[in-house]
Amino acid sequence: MAAIVTCRNIAKRFANGTLALDDVSLDVVEHQFLSLLGPSGCGKSTLLRLIAGLSEPSAGKIDWQAGASGLSFVFQEPTLMPWATALDNVLLPLRLAHVPTAERQDRATVALAQVGLAGFEKSYPRELSGGMKMRVSIARALVTRPKVLLMDEPFAALDEITRFRLNNDLLELWQRESLTVVFVTHSVFESAFLSQRIAVMAARPGRVIEDIAVDAPYPRLPDYRTSLTYNEHCRRASAALERAMAHG
Amino acid sequence: MADGRPTTDWSKFVAPLVLGLAALALWEGLVRAFKIPPYLLPGPILILQTLVTDWQTLMESWWITMSISLAALSVAVILGVALAVAFAASKWIERSFFPYAVVLQVTPIVAIAPLIIIWVNDVKLSLLICAWIVAFFPILSNTTVGLNSADRNLVDLFRLYRASGWQTLRYLKLPAAMPYFLAGLRISGGLSLIGAVVAEFVAGTGGSQSGLAYRILESGYQLRIPRMFAALALISASGILLFLALSLLSHLCLRRWHESALKQES
Ligand SMILES: Nc1ncnc2c1ncn2[C@@H]1O[C@H](COP(=O)(O)OP(=O)(O)O)[C@@H](O)[C@H]1O
Ligand SMILES: [Mg+2]
Numbered sequence: 001m002a003a004i005v006t007c008r009n010i011a012k013r014f015a016n017g018t019l020a021l022d023d024v025s026l027d028v029v030e031h032q033f034l035s036l037l038g039p040s041g042c043g044k045s046t047l048l049r050l051i052a053g054l055s056e057p058s059a060g061k062i063d064w065q066a067g068a069s070g071l072s073f074v075f076q077e078p079t080l081m082p083w084a085t086a087l088d089n090v091l092l093p094l095r096l097a098h099v100p101t102a103e104r105q106d107r108a109t110v111a112l113a114q115v116g117l118a119g120f121e122k123s124y125p126r127e128l129s130g131g132m133k134m135r136v137s138i139a140r141a142l143v144t145r146p147k148v149l150l151m152d153e154p155f156a157a158l159d160e161i162t163r164f165r166l167n168n169d170l171l172e173l174w175q176r177e178s179l180t181v182v183f184v185t186h187s188v189f190e191s192a193f194l195s196q197r198i199a200v201m202a203a204r205p206g207r208v209i210e211d212i213a214v215d216a217p218y219p220r221l222p223d224y225r226t227s228l229t230y231n232e233h234c235r236r237a238s239a240a241l242e243r244a245m246a247h248g
Numbered sequence: 249m250a251d252g253r254p255t256t257d258w259s260k261f262v263a264p265l266v267l268g269l270a271a272l273a274l275w276e277g278l279v280r281a282f283k284i285p286p287y288l289l290p291g292p293i294l295i296l297q298t299l300v301t302d303w304q305t306l307m308e309s310w311w312i313t314m315s316i317s318l319a320a321l322s323v324a325v326i327l328g329v330a331l332a333v334a335f336a337a338s339k340w341i342e343r344s345f346f347p348y349a350v351v352l353q354v355t356p357i358v359a360i361a362p363l364i365i366i367w368v369n370d371v372k373l374s375l376l377i378c379a380w381i382v383a384f385f386p387i388l389s390n391t392t393v394g395l396n397s398a399d400r401n402l403v404d405l406f407r408l409y410r411a412s413g414w415q416t417l418r419y420l421k422l423p424a425a426m427p428y429f430l431a432g433l434r435i436s437g438g439l440s441l442i443g444a445v446v447a448e449f450v451a452g453t454g455g456s457q458s459g460l461a462y463r464i465l466e467s468g469y470q471l472r473i474p475r476m477f478a479a480l481a482l483i484s485a486s487g488i489l490l491f492l493a494l495s496l497l498s499h500l501c502l503r504r505w506h507e508s509a510l511k512q513e514s
Binding site: 053071073084096 | 404408415420424506
């Protein structure tokens, strides 16, 4: 099991003096579904942005095995361009990479179909529901065929029914595309449902305090949500989160 | 409406139209009732008659004023957007130039118009420069704000996909600035007309190549007050026309995505 991204002893201090992360070491294992779980303000987003190369660590080192070109990012908000159709939003990364017009149209159409939005190519973001906008955002992340998908609380703003459905779809995509996913969440239940591994973080300064394996098999069908195994994993993650809060 | 039927769109136009006609009728009635002489206050019918009889001269002047305004507006758009893009590209350019743009904006145009008219030999060109000075700032400042208003996360996304500066401008910053630019354009449209008229008042030169402002001055000297009113009516009508045209343009550009252009659900 090869590490696709390696973070070694990284620290991040912002210009205003806030020490958002201190001595974080974390391996992102290829094809693994990893969750970063922690209370609000513990540096989850900061860590994800460092992994994405959107900001530089103040200390320590991050190594990418794949090169950053195989990375995609999904934000908490859908972050779509309101002036562009769903299709144009999805093909943006290809346009920026100078992929020829016909090819990028085709690939974006396929990506939209992949997230269940075939037929919505010409819709503008304002015409779509919150869940659909998030699907467009995921399609945009997938259209470049990334190795690593970084997601920052992507479903936090959605209602529970939509969130559960997107959880199922995400797991399916992850398996089908053999992605590596780093999924930031503050929900114990979401992390225990989705991931193979949960890195629990504590705040002030942000650091990883526990690394929990969730060894339930996939596919995790909806009845996993009511199973005893799931319950047990939630309990363990919850206890770890308690300890993280006590640390903070 | 209480019964849920949609309000017909044209009632929006009929209401002000009826009010306007009533006001004109009252005006005409008062002028006739009190026998006010036309050199003090002509009635609307006389003004309309003057508009028809002097149509040729007035239209020539109207076109001169309009062409100066439109040319000034075009130059304001080109230079305003270009400078705003330069501001967005470099904080240093913005810091160096912006104060002077403000100086240009706060100095009353009537105060600098005489200088410009002296410096620039060509009357039309000097009027164009004056109109440009007034029309320039709203476009510059609005577009500058607009270019900086792109969603932070989208900016990050463009960085993540290694977009070039040009790509970020073309696909992110310019579209994000569009609503701001168009709002500025609507303000500048009216201002360019005002600038052209004010500058011509200051210039006060006559000849065959003069615009509506000079027609007003000239009619004043000659006590042809109905013609003065006719020219005034043409200036107002042109202002309204410019505003409507630019509003339509703005609506067409934004209707598919921007909140300001969306039909309200009732
Ligand atoms: N750009 C920034 N400048 C200064 N402080 C920041 C910045 N971004 C985040 N922080 C601070 O760093 C800490 C971690 O933030 P963040 O990574 O967003 O936490 P999380 O995503 O876990 O809620 C917080 O205390 C936050 O206030
Ligand atoms: Mg966060």
